[in-house]
Amino acid sequence: MEPYWSYEDVGVFFFVLVLLAAAVRVAARIHLLRPDALITPGLVLQASVIVFLSIALYVILKWRYRRPVVAPLGWVLPKGFYIGIGFSGGVAAALTIAVLTHERHQVMPTMPALEFLVLGLFLGPMLEESVFRGYLLPVLARTLGNAASVIATAVLFSAFHGPTDLTHWVWFAATGVAYGWLRLASQTTTAAALMHATCNLTLFLAARF
16 A cells, blocks of 8 residues: 655645636636636536546656556455455445434435536445545555544545534545545555445435435
8 A cells, every 4th residue: 555656646636626716707707707607517518627637646656757546546446355345344334424414404415417417326426435545545644554544634624515514524534534444444545435325325315215
């Protein structure tokens, strides 16, 4: 799991992220995007941003090091045991969130099926796990140790989703810790992404049924 990249490369990626955010804001100001695109971005815009950032991450590492990228980021087949943990852990995490939401008399948020399939089940987990657990966590683990790096990436993961209250902060951070732990235990980002996607799918179904 020892990364060949460094904090400098992490900084380059987040600089690209800031530039992209600025470009989207400018596009909205000059009416290349709908005025409400920054508040409620559509499927095409969100998918385009995710694909762009995924390509940017790949290009940064490939251009700077001329080395393989996909496998070092952890996208390899995990052992069967960790595949099972990914499925069962994702379901368990989502059901816990669903039960707590019901007990607090809150409504589970819903989204259109196509938007969920593209973003919540595929592109979202792929990018987020690539960045937080595949790219950032190994660099942090090298200097902070495993436990601190899992917690740090979980907090950043939670902040990335822009939670509006303490409950959502805790939920995102807790699932982030689970994904990070599975990344370390399985030595793959694939297992963490599987848990992430399974959690999202279970929440999606719970909100509908």
